Amino acid sequence: MIRWSSFRLDRVSLLLVLIAGLSVVYAAFVTIKPNRIAKGESKYLVELLDQPSTWVLLGCLVVWAVVHLLSTRVRWRLLSANVALWVLLISIGVIATTFATKPIVRVTPSSAFWLLFGVLSLSITDSWVRLKLKPWYRLVVLGFYLLVGGGVLWSGVLDDLAIMREFYAREAKFWQEALRHLQLTLGALSVALLIGLPLGVWSFQVPALRQIVLQTLSLVQTIPSIALFGLLMAPLGWLAAQSTGAQALGISGIGAAPALVALVIYNLLPIVANTVIGLEGVAPAVRDAAKGMGLTRAQRLWQVDIPLAFPVILTGVRIVLVQGIGLVTVAALIGGGGFGTFVFQGLGQTSTDLVLLGALPIVGLAWVAAVILDALAESLTVTEQAA
């Protein structure tokens, strides 16, 4: 017997189920185009009822919705949402195979697919958050999703989707740009750390310097990225023209060099600001005791200040990585390479699928970076002593 007094419907679940329901009925699920740039024909899920996979998907969605409306058990919610998500991915692949009869035909997921994907991802994230996992377990969970996701891609189920056809058309270039994207992001992070950490420590020790440094870096942060790339073209181009050494290093007005410089400039604020905030958070008594026990300046910095400020510095690194993965996209405009190349090519050719081929990996990378660094920062945080 159901005890209605204990039955509580949470509003978030209700909203998610409502969005899912509305998108199934009122939004197109796939678009089928005769070629890669032609306008296509939209199909709603209800128009695809002759496909067995549609029934399986609808069944899974109903189970998911019922579980979310009636049960607060996290395990059931997690299981139903996961099953629905993987079935959603596989069914779009199967439907694509059905309609993409000729190599020139393109089948693209449409708004209903993306809404369902988003709703189910939110539901899964919400459940994992409720489980309050230890940082290292979160990384294991992340590894699980990456493995299963990779498995689905590798199995070939999705190969007839337009985005995968775009991928196979330029597979070598895709991996090359992926590598370039990571190189630019991590390179800019490393250089920013090399400059930003000492600058942060120095700014902390000299309060007069702190205001100047932080305000200058905040100001730089407000320059639109595209403008900063443009502004750097002139001085770096001049430098390359003046010195053959600079040219030999690969410095020029366009390409990776100005992209890297601009990214480093953007990355400095989070690194410097978080280093300063982290150092400010070290209890004065701890610092006084360290000094009074005879630790040298360097020992105090490396053994006390830096370790205690490290979790806060790490959240700065998180901001830089997630922000950087997105910013590198714009670098493609000045020949810097990276996934942005596909985005801007796609925009030029009005090919949404090519834009997605650039954009989806960027979103994925940013998400993975955020999860890993959150886990790292949390595992390193030491609870401050009382009193």
Added chain:
Amino acid sequence: MSMISIRQVSKCYGTFAAVDDVSMEIEQGTITALVGTSGSGKSTVLRMINRLTDISTGTIEVNGRDIMSQSPTALRRSMGYVIQGNGLFPHRTVAQNIATVPQLLQWSTQAITQRVNELLELFNLDPAVYAHKLPHQLSGGQQQRVGVARALAAKPQVLLMDEPFGALDPVIRHKAQVDLLAVQQQCGITIMLVTHDMEEAFALGHKIAVMHAGKVLQYGTPEDILVRPAHPFCTQLTGTTERSLKLLALIKAQDYVTPQTLNTPLTLPAEATLREVLAELTWQGQPAANIANSAGQVLGSLTLQQILRAGQAR
């Protein structure tokens, strides 16, 4: 012999003298309490001894050696330093915290482990339980004890304490004071302690220095401060209520005993203060008590009359 000699020391910030021409000799193996209100310069005096604050004029010698003749870090490593709120390193375990100075002095790993365990046991903290805990997992009293243990780790001859019990509640605070006295007697270390609490100074100090506006108004035994205040401010700090009881609390029964055994059912320990003897006599309704040492040997007796005389103003 003096362990610490402070000679005509001043600390000036511009024209303001935070410490103004202070001179003190601190005997080896004693506890000296620096008492005063906040801003009196008492912490500054302490911090000048381990060079956390630079001396403007004057000299300080520790164990016969001018503190300016050695590097600040070497000087600080040779002294213990305890502060309010203990300042334990939150990211290091109890054992690692205590090992800080021995590690700086590059003791062998074995010697460090042995010393850490020795100190944990001295402060009633089971090494098996506490060595690997982090400071935030301890109670306030335990943290404070680890703070003192850390300061004693490298067997310093001098221990500097800046309001060491300031963050503790009254019950734990009293226990911490008793523990400190026991440890001090056991290892014979010279302690300089800063406090704003006159009761604490009376409970711990062999000598008390009363500071006000950068000057030492009086430097003497607790009895001196109480009975012969050199300045109205000293009287203000000690308070005029219960002066006789405070005085009685400074005298041990063994130092005032009459070598004559009386016929009384009450026998009290020789380490008791006259105040405690008075309280017990009053409670039991007895006019006198015999006094015995820890071996049970009767040293003599104390009468109510004698105790009341001891508490009179001189």
